[in-house]
Amino acid sequence: MRVVEVGLSWPPEAFLVSKLRALTERGMDVRVGSVMPPGSPAPRLPGLTLERLPSLGGGLERHLLGLRPDVLHFEWLTVASTCLSVLRAWAGPVVVSCRGSELPAGATASGRPPAAAIAGVFDRADAVHVIAETKRDEAVEFGLDPSKATVIRGGVDPEEFRPLPVRTEDDGFAVVSVGWLRWLKGYEYALLAVAELAAEGVPVTLDILGGDPPAEMGEESERVRILHTARDLGIEDRVRIHGHVPSERVAAMLQRSDVLLHASLSEGLPTVVLEAMACGLPVVATDVGGTREAVRDGVEGFITPPRDPRAAAEALRKLWRDRSLRERMGRAGRERVEAEFTLEQLTDQWVELYERVARDG
Amino acid sequence: MADGNGTLPTVGFVRERGEPDSPLVAALLEDLARHGWRARALEQAPMVGRRLDVLHVPSAGLAREWVGVARRLGARTVVSVRGDEAGAVEPSAWTGADALHVDSERLAALVRNGSRGPHTPVVIEPAADAALLGEEPLAPPAGAPLRILSVGALSWTQGYEFALAAVAMLAERGVPCEYRIVGAGPHQDAVAFARHQLGLDGRVELAGRAHREELRSHLRWASVLVDVPVLAPSSQALLDAQAAGVAVVTTQPLDRDAVGALLVPARDPEALCETLARLAADADLRTGLVRAGRARALAAPTPEAQGARWRELYRKLAAA
Numbered sequence: 001m002r003v004v005e006v007g008l009s010w011p012p013e014a015f016l017v018s019k020l021r022a023l024t025e026r027g028m029d030v031r032v033g034s035v036m037p038p039g040s041p042a043p044r045l046p047g048l049t050l051e052r053l054p055s056l057g058g059g060l061e062r063h064l065l066g067l068r069p070d071v072l073h074f075e076w077l078t079v080a081s082t083c084l085s086v087l088r089a090w091a092g093p094v095v096v097s098c099r100g101s102e103l104p105a106g107a108t109a110s111g112r113p114p115a116a117a118i119a120g121v122f123d124r125a126d127a128v129h130v131i132a133e134t135k136r137d138e139a140v141e142f143g144l145d146p147s148k149a150t151v152i153r154g155g156v157d158p159e160e161f162r163p164l165p166v167r168t169e170d171d172g173f174a175v176v177s178v179g180w181l182r183w184l185k186g187y188e189y190a191l192l193a194v195a196e197l198a199a200e201g202v203p204v205t206l207d208i209l210g211g212d213p214p215a216e217m218g219e220e221s222e223r224v225r226i227l228h229t230a231r232d233l234g235i236e237d238r239v240r241i242h243g244h245v246p247s248e249r250v251a252a253m254l255q256r257s258d259v260l261l262h263a264s265l266s267e268g269l270p271t272v273v274l275e276a277m278a279c280g281l282p283v284v285a286t287d288v289g290g291t292r293e294a295v296r297d298g299v300e301g302f303i304t305p306p307r308d309p310r311a312a313a314e315a316l317r318k319l320w321r322d323r324s325l326r327e328r329m330g331r332a333g334r335e336r337v338e339a340e341f342t343l344e345q346l347t348d349q350w351v352e353l354y355e356r357v358a359r360d361g
Numbered sequence: 362m363a364d365g366n367g368t369l370p371t372v373g374f375v376r377e378r379g380e381p382d383s384p385l386v387a388a389l390l391e392d393l394a395r396h397g398w399r400a401r402a403l404e405q406a407p408m409v410g411r412r413l414d415v416l417h418v419p420s421a422g423l424a425r426e427w428v429g430v431a432r433r434l435g436a437r438t439v440v441s442v443r444g445d446e447a448g449a450v451e452p453s454a455w456t457g458a459d460a461l462h463v464d465s466e467r468l469a470a471l472v473r474n475g476s477r478g479p480h481t482p483v484v485i486e487p488a489a490d491a492a493l494l495g496e497e498p499l500a501p502p503a504g505a506p507l508r509i510l511s512v513g514a515l516s517w518t519q520g521y522e523f524a525l526a527a528v529a530m531l532a533e534r535g536v537p538c539e540y541r542i543v544g545a546g547p548h549q550d551a552v553a554f555a556r557h558q559l560g561l562d563g564r565v566e567l568a569g570r571a572h573r574e575e576l577r578s579h580l581r582w583a584s585v586l587v588d589v590p591v592l593a594p595s596s597q598a599l600l601d602a603q604a605a606g607v608a609v610v611t612t613q614p615l616d617r618d619a620v621g622a623l624l625v626p627a628r629d630p631e632a633l634c635e636t637l638a639r640l641a642a643d644a645d646l647r648t649g650l651v652r653a654g655r656a657r658a659l660a661a662p663t664p665e666a667q668g669a670r671w672r673e674l675y676r677k678l679a680a681a
Contacts, residue, residue, distance in 0.1 A: 183517070183551040192628060220547050225517045228448050232591065232627075265558065306558065307526055 002029040003354055004051070004069035007079030009214065010034040011045055014247040015271040016075060018157060021047045022347040028354070031067060061086045070358045071095055077102040080121045081113035087124045093357040096125040098139050099268040100289075101184055119143035127357045131268035132290020150353055153293065154271045155346025156278045158338055160247070163280030163330065164255040172203035173320045176257040176281075178250060178272040179210045179264065181222040181241070186263035186286065188229050192309035193261065193316060195233040202320050204238060206261070209253060211244030254279040258326060259319050265306050267291055274341045277301075277333030282326050284315040294341065300333040369398045370414035370679035373436070375427050376402040377420075380545075381572045384597060385441065386419050388488065388573075392668030406430040414679040415439065421446040424455040432457060437678040442482065444593035445516040445546075447471040455480070459678055467613060468593040483674060487597040488667035489604045489658040493577060498606020498651060501584045506537035507641040510583035510607070512576065512598040513590070515546035515567075520589040520612070520627060522555045527587075527633035529559040534634070536641050538564070540587075543579050545570040580605035584647070585640055588612070591627045600661055603654030608647050610636055621654030 003023070008016065012032060020030050024047045033051040051067065054060050064072065064086065072087075073095040074080035080087065080096045087094055103118070113121075122128060122144040129150055130136040136149045175194060179185040190206065197204045212221035223241060230239040245253070250272070254260065260276035260283045267289035274294060276283050283301030285291045297303040302315035319326050372393060374386045382390065382402055393400040406427075407413060416431040418424050421442045431438040439460040442450070447468055455461060461482040463469045469482045501508070509528060513519050521542060528540045542552065542565065549567070556565045571579060580586075586602035586609045588595050594613040599622065602609050609622040610633065623640070625632045640647055662670075 183548070184554075188517075188522075188628075219550075222517075224449055224451075229591070265554065307522070307555075 001070045001354060001358060002031065002068065003071045003073055004031045004033055004064060004067050005073050005075055006033045006053070006064065006083065008032050008034050008075055009216070010036060010050055011043055012075075014250075015154060017045060017048070018247075018343055019155075019346065019350065022343050023350060024048065026347060026351055028351070031069070033064070033067075061089050065090065071354050073097070073354075074121075075099075077118065077121060078113055080125075081117035084117060084120050084124070087121065093126045094124060095127045095129060095353065095357055096121055097129040097131070098135055098144075099131045101266040101268070103135075103138050103142060115142060122148070126360075127353060129353065132293050134290045134293070135268055150349075152346065152349045152353065153269050153290065153341065154274050155341050155343045156271065156274045156337060157343045158278050158334075161251050161254065161275045161278035161337075163334060171258075172205060173197070173259075173316075174205055174207065174257040175259050175261045175316065176207045176209065176253055176276075177261050177263065178208075178254075178275075179262075179270070180213045180217075181208075181210050181226065182213050182217070182219055183222055183225075184264060184266050185210070185222070186265045186306065187222055187226050189307055189309045189312065190261050190263035191226065191229045191233060191235065191239065193263070193312035194238065195235050196309065196313035197316055197320065198235050198238060200317075202317075204316070204320070206235075206239045207253060207257065208239065208241045209243075209245045209250055210241070250275065251279065254281055257281060259284060259316065260301075261312065261316065262286065262291070263306075263309075263312060264288055264291075269294060274337055277341075278337040280330035280334045282319055282329035283333065284312055284319070286312075294336070295333075299329070300336055301329050370675050371412050372398060372400040372415045372417060372675055373407070373413045374400065374402045375416065375418045375420075375423050376404050377423065378404045380570060383419050384490075384573050384576065384601075385487070386417070388664055389417070389668065389671055392664065392671070396668070396672065398672070407434065415675045417441070417675075418458070421450040421454055424450075424458060425453075428455065428457045437681060439483075439674065439678060442468065442472050443514070444468055444590060444595050445514045445518040448592050449516060449518050459681065460674065462674075464596045465593065468596070471593055485667060485670045485674070486662055487600050488664040489661040490577070490601050491664055493580060493601060493604040494655075494658060496581075496605070498655070499581065505584075506539050507531075507637060508582055508584045509538060509540040509587050509637065510543065510579055510585070510602070511541075511587050511589075512543045512571075512579070512601070513588070513595045514544050515542070515548045515552050517548050517551070518590055518592045519544075519548075519595075520591050521548070521552045523628050523630050524587050524589050524633065525552070525555045525559050525561060525565065526630035527637065528565065529561055530630060530634035531637050531641075532561070532564060534638060536638055538637070538641070540565040541568050541579060541582070542566070543568045543571050543576065576601070577605070580607055583607045585610060585637065587633070587637075589625065589627060589633060600658055604658035604661075606651045606655055608640060608650040609654060610640070621650055621652075621657050623650065 031051045033053040035053045071093045075097045194206045213219045230236040262285035269290035286306040287303045295301045304311035413436040416436045416438045418427045418440045424440045437459040440455045440458040441462045461480045463482045472482045588611040612627040
């Protein structure tokens with residue numbers, strides 16, 4: 001079976017690379033179609049085949065048909081909404097993913113597809129993949145027929161992301177946050193929570209793993225805001241921004257940390273939460289998107305309201321004071337990932353979806 | 362009333378494409394015209410050879426592009442660094458400018474701390490709006506909701522997400538209130554999303570950028586101005602509100618700016634909510650603030666005095 005993934009950046013996000021490689025290992029022919037500036041060298045990613053796509057007005061439809069896909073998959077709703085004419089011109093099976101923060105909640109969000117385009121995409125798609133049940137409910141409000149929705153949550157490789165007992169009592173309290181330096185990630189609230197602990201004398205540090213958003217996101221980086229806030233709160237010596245880091249370094253950093261703090265304001269189901277759980281880290285995360293579908297409050301970590309740094313600080317405080325609680329929650333997280341969120345389980349669900357859509361249209 | 366000291370410099374003001382002039386630029390264009398100067402707003406670089414002695418860039422965010430333009434034209438430049446920009450815009454943006462302008466000593470200190478360049482900012486304080494000062498402030502009608510106003514660029518430096526959280530708490534406490542934010546900027550999505558996430562879609566208006574007269578109209582509507590930046594205060598917005606007889610709540614413990622204003626910590630929605638609830642419940646407190654604020658606005662520089670300082674600066678730059 002040939003699946004053509006349309007409109008991915010190259011190289012794709014780490015979680016997509018893992019998924020696509022796993023599909024390739026199952027014998028699927030996966031082509032990643034990206035629009036790239038002419039002449040730009042494409043980095044090689046073993047196991048993945050890149051198709052340079054022409055632009056929308058430059059023969060995209062003809063090019064895609066020439067690839068003779070069994071299924072066209074748009075991993076990003078935003079991309080699908082700009083390719084509506086292509087989708088309507090092609091009679092074959094189409095899958096569209098609805099992840100993260102692409103639905104324009106708040107109505108005026110620029111850079112996100114207009115509601116009419118979203119409804120058009122949902123109407124044309126044969127199947128819509130949603131990353132969490134909460135995302136399905138949101139998508140239904142934008143016109144998705146619930147019978148088209150398939151929930152496939154994230155998954156991680158439990159071998160790559162695994163616990164490593166490298167922390168000692170003397171290492172302080174290492175908090176880590178992972179994600180693009182975007183306002184949606186709520187870093188200012190994370191800093192306020194960390195500052196509260198620092199003011200109480202807790203030897204807390206915050207490592208932020210995340211790069212500036214790429215130009216296509218059309219957003220300012222939060223780097224200056226984070227640096228200013230850390231300075232303003234007197235914790236600049238406790239906060240480090242590492243920039244974009246490859247997934248193997250993410251794993252190593254998670255293994256060296258005590259807790260993942262995910263202060264996001266909007267999410268689908270954040271992969272990093274699953275990665276942290278797989279590494280045996282307790283998670284303090286905001287109650288947004290499908291996060292609650294992975295982290296049960298008080299079991300694998302704590303769920304706090306978004307924009308509430310005091311609640312996040314309280315959760316961190318409990319974890320700092322009680323090492324056995326950290327260990328218990330970390331173990332629970334690892335077990336949950338092994339039971340429900342492995343890459344293998346994820347791949348099974350994708351193969352099943354693609355086969356069903358290719359068969360039934 | 363033309364200035365009569367020889368040839369007057371020609372001054373250009375950068376205007377963002379399709380956007381209205383800022384209150385400062387609008388006031389300066391009026392002042393210069395009154396004094397017989399040649400001045401005009403520019404949305405794109407004029408042709409080389411057209412005479413321009415001084416280019417005034419009213420926002421640090423525009424400096425990187427326009428300082429180079431001025432140099433090619435042989436013009437001197439002054440860049441105004443706004444409260445929402447100090448600390449947020451890289452100081453390298455104004456490298457090559459001949460002068461920096463700020464509107465308060467606090468902002469000057471922030472710019473000095475952040476900039477490694479040779480610049481000592483010139484402080485020219487805002488002028489009180491004579492039109493607003495000439496009006497008798499209207500007391501809010503009995504039983505009217507608390508009308509909260511913020512004015513300033515939609516930037517993270519303005520602390521709008523915390524102000525919105527405070528308004529959500531206020532509404533939850535059953536205090537009748539409406540909130541209007543006047544301004545535009547790169548943080549628009551974040552502000553709009555916060556409004557939505559906090560359940561304030563029907564209570565908060567994002568009014569966009571305003572012309573001077575529209576701004577006056579917003580001030581006549583308001584009963585309290587909330588100015589809660591995490592950096593420097595919006596001196597012009599504070600003064601305009603005080604001139605209009607609007608109570609002020611702000612974050613900056615400046616002696617001067619604190620006159621006629623209630624102070625709250627930055628990034629503290631609970632404290633802001635508490636302060637707004639007090640204001641809603643206590644007409645005497647509001648009246649006292651309005652009286653003190655009007656007195657401060659009356660003592661502030663007049664537009665004529667402010668204009669004179671600017672003309673002096675433009676002359677010096679042109680002669681340098």
